[in-house]
Amino acid sequence: DVKVTQSSRYLVKRTGEKVFLECVQDMDHENMFWYRQDPGLGLRLIYFSYDVKMKEKGDIPEGYSVSREKKERFSLILESASTNQTSMYLCASGRSALPHSPLHFGNGTRLTVT
């Protein structure tokens, strides 16, 4: 089974802190994604990566950056956390060029910024 592991289940940070959310997948998937989940808004794509060192902005990239130095690891970075970034963050991975192939998700990180 594909496993997507997010390093933290819950995280509490202060405004202005630099925050790293880590995600690791074990199935050699080319594509990796970071989504943000908020009530009433569903899942919104922040960034995705289709290869090592490659990244592309999603629908809501402002205030975030990403890093993919190794194929299995995709990090989401909040350069200066703000209260409006309090949310659930979901990482996912999937096969490239196979649009019918489902994404595999991690368990999510619930981030609270105070």
Next chain:
Amino acid sequence: AQTVTQSQPEMSVQEAETVTLSCTYDTSENNYYLFWYKQPPSRQMILVIRQEAYKQQNATENRFSVNFQKAAKSFSLKISDSQLGDTAMYFCAFNFGNEKLTFGTGTRLTIIP
């Protein structure tokens, strides 16, 4: 712009009943892929069922089936003989051929014992 709409924020049904969750979308693409995902309270998002737009036959997975109406741009999920374990958030999602999934806003389904 490609949009996905789930108009039912919350639903509840009695155990063993049948329930249908609605999803509509808008796209100018002709070929795309449609998915229903389930997110139980444990938070692990898992695939329920998928449909390819060029296939006319509706997909079925055990108690789960879809009603795909391409002309109407509608993709509903039917859950038969609902069980307590079906309690979850349900999201419809689309891949419009660009490596990304676009999600709806979700329907919170509660199965009442």
